[in-house]
Amino acid sequence: MASGDRLHISAVHKAYGRRPVLRGAHFSVSAGMLAGVVGENGSGKSTLLRLAVGQLAPDRGTVRRFSALGYCPQKAVVNDMLTVAQHLRLFQVAYRLPGLGRAWELVDLLGFGGERRTRAGELSGGTRQKLNLTLALMHDPPLLVLDEPYQGFDWDTHQRFWQLAGRLRSQGRSVVVVSHLLHDVQHFDTVHHLREGQLHAQGTTG
Template identity: 80%
Template sequence: MRLRISAVHKTYGTRSVLRGADLTVEAGMLVGVVGENGAGKSTLLRIAVGQLRPDRGTVQLFSELGYCPQQAVVNDTLTVSQHLRFFQVAYRLPCLDHAWELVDLLGFGGEWRTRAGELSGGTRQKLNLALALMHDPPLLVLDEPYQGFDWDTHERFWQLADTLRRRGRAVVVVSHLLHDLQHFDSVHHLREGRLSPDGAAR
């Protein structure tokens, strides 16, 4: 078990966004969460990672978390290399070997001296993803992780996701539109404040 969301409710004013959402993610699973814009995905994510408290219900995290938000958590004035060193300190990592492996796998090693503000949107997202994964957490929550990727990087992302799952990591991918459904173990639709499982996608 990596994550359990149970009967979570959240209301903003008179608008009920989540109305008893449930989600369980086991180790070694790749789970998709899909919903239209405004369905409450961002609220669900923020509650899942501890940024927002639910009005009712519980969230149980059974492992360390890696979170890749839709908006890149990068500083425009820092280079790619400086970002890795900064997060190395934050994660208390002894070395950056795994981080550089991710950079190479995602195909932006040539940008290591480039400031984040000068990167393309797709490359910023690659950096965003690498920062979320570099401490090798058992649970990953990824919000629109392949937004702006070219086809080659898109394929590399799924190779990486499959590798993580085979290593026992739990991966949650959240999007307004999920492609490549064959990669997922299960897909859950967020509708009217509840998550409805579509069953096994693989």
């Protein structure tokens, strides 16, 4: 384990009944790293994610997080009856933030500032995902775990996402992007494939 690690998963095993899902998985993310995890549906990505963010405990092995965490799940954690602005104020209280400057900066960067008073239930799928991502990032955590974060984004927002991810990395944040299919692999410092319960590192062209 390196001294600069923000997330360290070591020799993790997890099974559901007699069905093993993870079989000695290793994964580390250090400060200022953009890491990708890719795997087919059913490969164990959801289990790995839940372990990484503390929603699930391993049967064997260790999971250590050394900083505050921002988690963007694939399914948006929004209330259809609340507006965008109401969501931000709710999470401001939850995160104990003094203001919403960072949140509105993210809203503008992701290009949905015109939806401030729109209820989540009236947003398009892509805009709901923008809100989902904003809620995960607005407290500016050192470690970010993002599950299919650009699902439903148009091309312009897709490019904005990668600009944001690059900016976070340059600021020393650690960013983990999990997907069944990783695009733009040149953006990553490292990519890991989840196969047969283990993570296999692949070099990138970035």
